[in-house]
Amino acid sequence: MEAQSPLWGATDQIDRLAELTASRSQAGKDAPLRRDVRSLGILLGRVLREQAGPKLFGTVERLRRLLIEHREQAAANEGCDRATLLLKQARATVAALDLDTAYRVAKAFAAYFELTNLAETNHRKRRRRAAELHADEPPLAGSFRGTLLRMKEAGIGLEQAMAALSEIEVQPVFTAHPTEITRRAVLLKRRRIAAELEKLDRLPLTDAQAVRRWPVSTCPCACAMARGLAAIETAIHSSLQRAPTTPWSWPGQWCWHITFGSWGRSCDN
Numbered sequence: 001m002e003a004q005s006p007l008w009g010a011t012d013q014i015d016r017l018a019e020l021t022a023s024r025s026q027a028g029k030d031a032p033l034r035r036d037v038r039s040l041g042i043l044l045g046r047v048l049r050e051q052a053g054p055k056l057f058g059t060v061e062r063l064r065r066l067l068i069e070h071r072e073q074a075a076a077n078e079g080c081d082r083a084t085l086l087l088k089q090a091r092a093t094v095a096a097l098d099l100d101t102a103y104r105v106a107k108a109f110a111a112y113f114e115l116t117n118l119a120e121t122n123h124r125k126r127r128r129r130a131a132e133l134h135a136d137e138p139p140l141a142g143s144f145r146g147t148l149l150r151m152k153e154a155g156i157g158l159e160q161a162m163a164a165l166s167e168i169e170v171q172p173v174f175t176a177h178p179t180e181i182t183r184r185a186v187l188l189k190r191r192r193i194a195a196e197l198e199k200l201d202r203l204p205l206t207d208a209q210a211v212r213r214w215p216v217s218t219c220p221c222a223c224a225m226a227r228g229l230a231a232i233e234t235a236i237h238s239s240l241q242r243a244p245t246t247p248w249s250w251p252g253q254w255c256w257h258i259t260f261g262s263w264g265r266s267c268d269n
Contacts, residue, residue: 008035013203020126032126036200040112040115040119041115048060060108062093063105114190122197125198126201148161174262
């Protein structure tokens with residue numbers, strides 16, 4: 001396989017640090033997200049060309065460009081005729097596909113959206129870290145700390161708040177048939193890609209790290225129990241390790257009431 005050139009270069013580490021630590025009011029705060037989405041899209045395109053051929057890649061790219069331009073035209077409320085024409089072209093492209101090609105095109109877009117979601121999730125983590133450096137900025141509305149701050153500003157004292165919060169019980173419930181339908185192999189690949197995205201936020205960043213390729217293929221896995229255990233590993237265990245902070249001056253720790261429950265019975269057992 002031919003060596004790939006870096007997807008982008010971190011030539012100025014100071015500028016890179018400024019992006020990662022930007023406040024909510026700074027324009028460059030979303031630059032890392034746009035770069036991650038673009039890089040993942042390029043990597044996916046390479047995989048499509050290698051595994052499905054240039055013809056399928058051309059079809060996917062044509063649809064992607066048509067729909068992007070249609071969205072831009074519709075959002076600007078200008079060129080309605082142009083937006084209508086673009087949508088007709090996209091529909092005609094899809095209508096002309098045979099069943100096998102349509103399946104591959106849909107799968108390619110599904111993979112792209114999954115990669116975009118991973119990039120957005122990583123960016124939310126990135127922005128939370130940056131927010132810790134800007135104590136002068138208020139917490140985001142709707143966040144846990146933002147809600148606690150609203151309680152304090154409303155005149156609710158520490159003891160009253162803790163008395164109310166102590167009545168809350170968190171109970172993750174496991175169903176007899178897990179609703180997580182994603183194969184465990186795919187979940188593990190998502191975690192690997194997410195881990196590589198997080199590595200891009202480490203400074204200094206070398207070109208070798210910027211060109212790293214992430215696998216995006218899927219593999220079959222028939223074990224539903226393994227999928228359930230993977231959900232415990234990835235979601236619950238990591239969530240329980242995070243403890244929130246409070247806007248009150250209080251040296252104690254949070255006391256969470258967390259129990260686990262189950263719903264229904266499996267007729268297969």
